[in-house]
Each structure stands twice: as C-alpha cells, then as structure tokens.
Amino acid sequence: MPSDGEPDRGDGENSVPESADAVVTAADVAAARERIDDVVHETPLDVSTTFADLSGAASVGLKLENMQRTGSFKIRGAYNAMATLPEEAKARGVVAASAGNHAQGVALAGKLLDIDTTIVVPEVTPAAKITATRGYGAEVLVEGDIYEDSYEYALELADEEGYEFVHPFDDAGVIAGQGTVGAEIRDQYPEVDTVLVSIGGGGLISGVSTALKAHDPDVRVVGVQPEGAAHAKPSLERDEIHRLSDIDTAAEGIADARLLEKTFAVLRERVDDVVSVSDGEMAVAVTLLAERAKTVAETAGAAPVAALLSGAVDATDEHVACIVSGGNVDLTEHAELTRTGLLELDRYAEARLHVEDWPAALGRVADAVSDRGAGLDAVERADRTVGDPPNRTPVAVGVEGTGPDHLREVLASLDDAEGISVASHTLG
Secondary structure (H helix, E strand, C coil): CCCCCCCCCCCCCCCCCCCHHHCCCHHHHHHHHHHHCCCCCCCCEEECHHHHHHHCCCEEEEEEHHHCHHHECHHHHHHHHHHCCCHHHHHHCEEEECCCHHHHHHHHHHHHHCCCEEEEECCCCCHHHHHHHHHCCCEEEECCCCHHHHHHHHHHHHHHHCCEECCCCCCHHHHHHHCHHHHHHHHHCCCCCEEEEECCCCHHHHHHHHHHHHHCCCCEEEEEEEHHHCCHHHHHHHCCCCCCCCCCCCCHHHCCCCCCHHHHHHHHHHCCEEEEECHHHHHHHHHHHHHHCCCCCCHHHHHHHHHHHHCCCCCCCCEEEEEECECCCCHHHHHHHHHHHHHHCCCEEEEEEEECCCCCCHHHHHHHHHCCCCEEEEEEECCCCCCCCCCCEEEEEEEECCCHHHHHHHHHHHHHCCCEEEEEEEEC
C-alpha cells in the first residue's frame, strides 16, 4: 500500500526529542503563516447543518483543504520547509519520495521558489498524479514497486547528488507549515471545542495541535486513523513508537506504518485522543461530503468526518471542526467510493435479473425502477452461469434509492414486471 510515510529502517540513529517544544512551537507556526501567506489559499471553513444534525453536535465546520493549491494541505509544509533552506541547499536542489500529495506540494514549492525538484514515485502511482507533478516542473523518476523502495532511492540520490531531502512529515519546517491550518481554524471558528484530524505519519496533527493548544489548551484535538493503519493510539498508550507490520486500508494517503521521532514527541504532549474508522465508514463520509456538502474528498481526507458520523468521537452539543485534508481522487475511484458509501447506507442495491427479449426489455427495467422514484445507476448483460434459465438473459443492475424499504419496493416492482424476474440481490 503506497503512502508518504517512512519505512522502519531499524537503524536506531534518531532519538525522540525531549519535548514537543524542541520540535515546533506556536511561534514557528506563526512565522510559517507569514512566510506562506502569499502562496497558499486560506481555505474555506464551511459550517454544515447537515453534519451537525447527523452527529448531534452543536455545529460542524468543514475545513476544506481539498480546495487548497495542489488539492491538499501539503503545499503549506513543503513550501515552508523549502523556503527556509540555506541558499546553497536551494542551489543544489531537493529530492522527495511520494506516491501522491507530498509530491505535488514539493513540486509546486520548487517552481515558486526556483528550486530544482526531483520526485521519486513507485510504479503503482497513477499516471494522472505523475502528470500533475511534472506539470509543476519537477523531474519525476519511477523507481520501485512500493513506496519504501522509492524512499530508499530518494535517500541515495540525496547522498550521491547532494540534494536536500524533504521529508513528508518528520521535519520541523513541514510541521510548522501544516500548523497554519490550525491557525486558520482558530481565526475562522473561534467557538470550536474539538478538532478532528487525519493521521498518517503525524505531520498535520502535530502542527495543528501546536497552533490550537497554544491559543486555548482546552480545545480537544483528536486524531483519526484507518482501522487497517492504526499505529498512533498504541504508540501513545505504550509511550513508545509502535510500528505496524501490515497495512490494510483504502485510504492510501494515511497508510503509514508508524509515527517518527518528531511527530511522536508532539503527539504525546498535544493530542488528546486517537480513534480509528473503517474503510466503509470513510466511504460513507466521502459519499455524504459529495451529496450534502458538494465537495470531493479523497478517502484520507474524509476520515475526520467518518469519525464524527460513526460515533467514534462523541461530540454531542460541541462545536466541531473536521479537516478535509485532500481531494486528489480519480473520478472512477470517487464513483466507486460513493457507490460503496451508498451500499453502507442501505441506499444502493445490486441485483441479478433474468429477462425475456433482451435488449428490448431494457425499457421495461428502466420503467420499473423510475416508476418507483429510484435511480437506475448501472445496467449490463451479465455472464451466464449454470443456474440461469436458457430462455432468459442474465442482466446485472445497480439501483439507488432513499433507503432499504424503498429499495425493497423497487426490487419487488422489478420482479412483478412483465418478462423480468429478480434472481438475486445485495442490499446493504
């Protein structure tokens, strides 16, 4: 599973800083905010009545970093870290390893700062992301089957060519830059009680918690991880970095195996709790963000909303901010996520039909669905199996409705239609 995290090299060369202040302070975040002010967008904070009603919160503010330049918050930290490099380091150029958002952040920062950038990506990186990164002027090298291979190759380039390596999260300048998201929340949503933040390697939540806690120590900062990449909570409980041996999640943007030294030092002092959510719960959040907030989020970016709506975080009568950290998702992937979300919500049914007189029966299928006020999302001739009647054509359909009872009515209508029978179906 690709991610922007660092593999566990097991060399023991780094030690955890003695305090969070040794890594990053509120003054560092304030300096970063001034430094990047003319470069990044102050993204909107959209207050959602829908999500407040669904969660029982007093109000819910969506901090829309998916509307940031490059489609995620990553440009904040990348630019801040690269802008503060010594001039000789800028002249030599920088290198980074990434399968996604960090790549684009570093590439754009390099373009704006006139620094040559080299980005190493694994072979699994989507072509669209490679094209976008090259579009910002970076040299993109495809190296390795997985991110860890790319990371090691980027370190070799840094040693051999003298490039400065820009880490995706375990870097004080990167953390301070990401903290500007928290500073904006503080200004845009002063009544906030709880802030929910995705955790991969911990750079975003380290910066955000630093900015918020310095202003109001009572603000609750809660991290959110996928169930298949939940390393932060056991790290905080054991007071030592816990590394996962296996990652299993669709949220590739936060599919990291562990915190690193700097982020661990900040989290253990400034983060109040960490919860985990399932891939299905994140798909529901992606779906409802698209439907109700009219915004496109990638799976990792929707994790805070998933934590709120699933009840993983109790925010009853609180003012809650959810950081929607990114929206870099392919349209086909987004469509699949929303379909999964509708299934989880019992608002989507997949059925296998046996029909007479195909394809003329297509009109009867469409009429049976639309007459019940539902949507026909997909219809195609299915492969024949042993159990299919030889005088009927197997057809697969996808139907969207308002809930399970509505969908059962639609399936019954299909089963009653002339020349159509429902052989099997999946609902929820």
